Structure formats: C-alpha cells, structure tokens
Amino acid sequence: MKDQFDIDPKQMAILMSAWEAFAAYGFRKTSMDDIARGAGISRPALYLHYKNKEDIFRSLTRHYYEQATQSFAEALDRPGAIGEVLGEAYLAKGGESAVAMLTSPHGHELLDVKLTNASEEVEAGEAGLAEVLAEWLDAQAARGRVTLPGPAREVARVCLSTFKGLMKTAESHEGFVRDVRLMSALLGDGLTAR
Amino acid sequence: MKDQFDIDPKQMAILMSAWEAFAAYGFRKTSMDDIARGAGISRPALYLHYKNKEDIFRSLTRHYYEQATQSFAEALDRPGAIGEVLGEAYLAKGGESAVAMLTSPHGHELLDVKLTNASEEVEAGEAGLAEVLAEWLDAQAARGRVTLPGPAREVARVCLSTFKGLMKTAESHEGFVRDVRLMSALLGDGLTAR
DNA sequence: AATTGACAAAATATCCAGATTCTGTCAGTT
DNA sequence: AACTGACAGAATCTGGATATTTTGTCAATT
Numbered sequence: 001m002k003d004q005f006d007i008d009p010k011q012m013a014i015l016m017s018a019w020e021a022f023a024a025y026g027f028r029k030t031s032m033d034d035i036a037r038g039a040g041i042s043r044p045a046l047y048l049h050y051k052n053k054e055d056i057f058r059s060l061t062r063h064y065y066e067q068a069t070q071s072f073a074e075a076l077d078r079p080g081a082i083g084e085v086l087g088e089a090y091l092a093k094g095g096e097s098a099v100a101m102l103t104s105p106h107g108h109e110l111l112d113v114k115l116t117n118a119s120e121e122v123e124a125g126e127a128g129l130a131e132v133l134a135e136w137l138d139a140q141a142a143r144g145r146v147t148l149p150g151p152a153r154e155v156a157r158v159c160l161s162t163f164k165g166l167m168k169t170a171e172s173h174e175g176f177v178r179d180v181r182l183m184s185a186l187l188g189d190g191l192t193a194r
Numbered sequence: 195m196k197d198q199f200d201i202d203p204k205q206m207a208i209l210m211s212a213w214e215a216f217a218a219y220g221f222r223k224t225s226m227d228d229i230a231r232g233a234g235i236s237r238p239a240l241y242l243h244y245k246n247k248e249d250i251f252r253s254l255t256r257h258y259y260e261q262a263t264q265s266f267a268e269a270l271d272r273p274g275a276i277g278e279v280l281g282e283a284y285l286a287k288g289g290e291s292a293v294a295m296l297t298s299p300h301g302h303e304l305l306d307v308k309l310t311n312a313s314e315e316v317e318a319g320e321a322g323l324a325e326v327l328a329e330w331l332d333a334q335a336a337r338g339r340v341t342l343p344g345p346a347r348e349v350a351r352v353c354l355s356t357f358k359g360l361m362k363t364a365e366s367h368e369g370f371v372r373d374v375r376l377m378s379a380l381l382g383d384g385l386t387a388r
Numbered sequence: 389a390a391t392t393g394a395c396a397a398a399a400t401a402t403c404c405a406g407a408t409t410c411t412g413t414c415a416g417t418t
Numbered sequence: 419a420a421c422t423g424a425c426a427g428a429a430t431c432t433g434g435a436t437a438t439t440t441t442g443t444c445a446a447t448t
Binding site: 178191 | 343357358360
C-alpha cells in the first residue's frame with residue numbers, strides 16, 4: 001500500500017506549492033511561475049516533473065484521494081459503535097480540507113476544474129472510497145454487526161453521497177462536524193436495527 | 195393555506211413562460227421579451243405584473259417552494275412505515291423538477307442566480323420544509339413511532355441535506371429515486387431503532 | 389544529471405468604436 | 419382599466435488592433 005510519503009520530496013513541494021496557489025488564486029489565475037516560485041525552483045524545472053498545469057492538478061487530486069482513502073480505511077478499522085466509527089472515519093477522511101475548499105473564495109472554480117480536468121481521478125477516488133466502505137459494511141454484516149437494507153456497494157455509495165450533502169450545506173467546519181455526527185448516529189441506528 | 199391555484203391566471207402564465215425560458219436559455223440570456231411572448235402578452239404588460247426579471251425569478255422560487263412544501267406535507271400525512279413515508283414525501287416534494295433543473299444545461303447558472311438573487315426565498319423555503327419535517331418528526335416521536343437521536347429541528351435539517359446530497363450525485367431521475375428509497379429505508383430503520 | 393536564462397509561439401488581457409439588443413417608461417389606443 | 423407601440427438610455431455583443439502574460443522548449447551553465 002502506497003502512502004503519501006513514498007513520493008519524491010521535490011514533487012511533494014511542488015504539489016504543496018500548487019495547492020497553496022490554487023487555493024489563493026484559483027486554477028485559472030495560477031501560473032506555472034507561481035507554482036515554481038512557491039516550490040523554490042525555476043519554472044523550466046517544473047516541466048521536468050510535470051507536463052503542465054492540468055497534470056499537476058490531476059496529481060494533486062490523486063494524492064488527495066490516496067491520503068483520504070487511507071485515513072478513511074484506518075479510521076474504519078478502529079473499534080466502536082457502528083455509527084460513531086462511520087462518522088469519525090468520514091471526518092478523518094478529510095472533511096476539513098474539503099470544507100475549506102468549498103468555502104474558499106475559489107472553491108467553486110476548483111470544483112469545476114476538478115470535475116472537468118481531473119474527472120478520471122475524481123471518479124476513481126470516489127469509487128475507491130465507496131469500495132473501502134462497502135467492504136467494511138460487508139465485513140460488519142458478516143459478523144452480524146449490521147443489517148444492510150440493500151447491496152453493500154449501493155449502501156456505501158448512498159452513505160457517501162449523504163455526507164457530501166452535509167458538506168454542501170455546512171456553514172462552518174464545526175457545523176459540518178456536528179451534522180456528520182448526528183447523521184452517522186442515525187445511520188448507525190439504521191444499520192444495526194433489527 | 196394558500197395553494198398554487200389562488201394566483202392570477204395571467205401571472206401563472208407569466209411564471210410558466212418564464213420557467214420555460216429560464217430552463218432553455220438560462221437566467222442571463224432570457225430577455226423580458228422572451229417571457230412576454232411566451233406568456234402571450236406584450237413586454238410592457240409584463241411590467242404591470244412584475245418589477246423586473248429578478249422579481250419574476252423570486253416569485254418563481256417562492257411558488258416552487260409553496261407547492262413543494264404543500265406536496266411534502268401532504269405526503270407526510272399519508273400512512274405507512276416511517277422510512278417509506280419519508281422517502282415518498284421527499285420524492286413528492288419535487289425531486290423531479292429539482293433533478294431536471296440540476297441536469298439542465300443551465301442548471302448551474304440557475305442555481306447560482308437562485309442563491310444570490312432569491313436567497314431570501316430559498317432560505318425561507320428550505321426553512322419551511324425543515325419545519326414541516328421537524329413537526330412531523332415530533333408528532334411521530336410523541337406517538338412513540340420514532341426515537342430521535344437529537345433535536346427534531348436538527349434531525350430534520352440533516353435529513354433534508356442528505357437527500358440534497360443524493361440529488362447532486364444522481365445521474366438520472368431513476369437513479370435518484372432509487373437512492374432516495376434506499377436512503378429513506380436506512381433513515382427509517384435508524385429512526386425506529388430501539 | 390539537474391537546472392536555468394532566454395526565446396518564439398500561443399494565449400490572455402486591454403482598449404476602443406460601432407452595431408445591436410435590452411430595459412424601463414412614456415403617451416396614447418382599445 | 420388593461421394593454422400596447424414607440425422611444426431614450428443603458429447594457430451587451432462584435433471585431434480588430436495592441437500590449438502583456440504565460441507557456442513549452444531550447445541550448446548553455448553549474
């Protein structure tokens with residue numbers, strides 16, 4: 001299993017710089033020079049590592065999902081009541097950065113860019129998260145800890161959509177955390193019913 | 195209680211024409227003339243009924259929520275298992291037109307316009323829906339049919355966010371309906387647990 | 389080998405003037 | 419009273435010409 005540290009530290013610096021620039025200026029207004037300066041290298045050197053801006057963005061998205069999926073899976077492995085584990089796992093997954101992104105001045109644009117320029121990465125990432133959750137649900141069901149109202153894969157997808165919905169309407173990080181906890185309590189009860 | 199039929203039929207024609215134009219061209223690209231022609235009146239006559247385009251849009255939004263809230267409340271009043279009633283009520287509420295809006299070519303813009311030019315109407319509408327659901331939850335709780343994991347108002351808000359989340363990720367109306375049913379089954383179990 | 393300054397080509401932004409469309413409001417008709 | 423044609427002003431498109439920024443790729447340097 002790869003983690004976020006098995007990557008070239010220079011590439012990591014580039015990605016971090018890129019993320020800062022994107023968050024500050026948005027995708028369109030961020031130039032390759034902005035990213036290079038932030039990473040402490042020259043612009044041409046950037047091209048030795050990434051093909052272009054879109055390539056950087058895709059990589060950024062891939063890494064976000066890698067780290068998110070790992071945190072999510074780790075948190076799901078911890079002991080506790082179904083609902084609590086589920087909620088905390090989702091929070092661990094990176095709700096914070098996601099909410100920050102949505103509430104940032106350029107969150108809107110970045111989301112657009114993500115969906116058009118990195119749709120493969122997003123799709124793969126979301127599918128990966130759903131897969132992790134589905135397997136966890138299956139495992140819990142096998143141990144009799146939950147009763148699924150449908151195929152694990154669908155339940156997983158719907159649960160994730162649900163949390164995403166909370167994110168959209170969240171007004172602050174704290175509000176989001178509260179909502180996730182309430183929702184997962186409800187989901188936990190629903191899954192353990194009967 | 196007002197319903198959608200106690201409005202001047204001419205104003206209704208205007209609103210319907212406006213809705214068609216907005217859906218076809220988006221808010222920005224729809225002219226007052228487009229709306230007037232669709233409603234079978236002259237453009238100046240439009241100004242006898244509405245102050246300007248924004249006014250029409252706000253009215254449209256208000257009426258959408260009025261009718262949605264009424265359908266929602268009516269559907270909640272029908273008998274059935276908690277989860278089923280909840281899901282069907284949400285679907286009755288107007289998931290169809292909402293999904294249509296989100297998947298329309300100008301859904302994005304219209305949503306923006308809605309949030310900036312009709313934020314009061316949206317806020318009031320959403321609050322109204324949440325209130326209806328909260329009261330229903332309280333009534334069900336009083337009759338011992340559900341056990342709330344938190345204040346009814348918060349549970350209601352979170353449930354509605356949840357369904358909204360499903361809408362965002364839905365790829366088609368059918369998929370949305372399936373997801374809502376699955377989700378409400380889960381929520382129903384969660385609410386009736388213990 | 390890793391990096392850079394510098395360069396040409398492409399893309400973007402800025403400005404402008406003219407044409408077109410849209411808006412809001414008349415006075416006037418039915 | 420309900421509505422319309424017509425008008426002036428505002429706003430929005432259009433296209434072209436110029437300036438600026440950004441990109442991707444060299445050959446040259448460390």
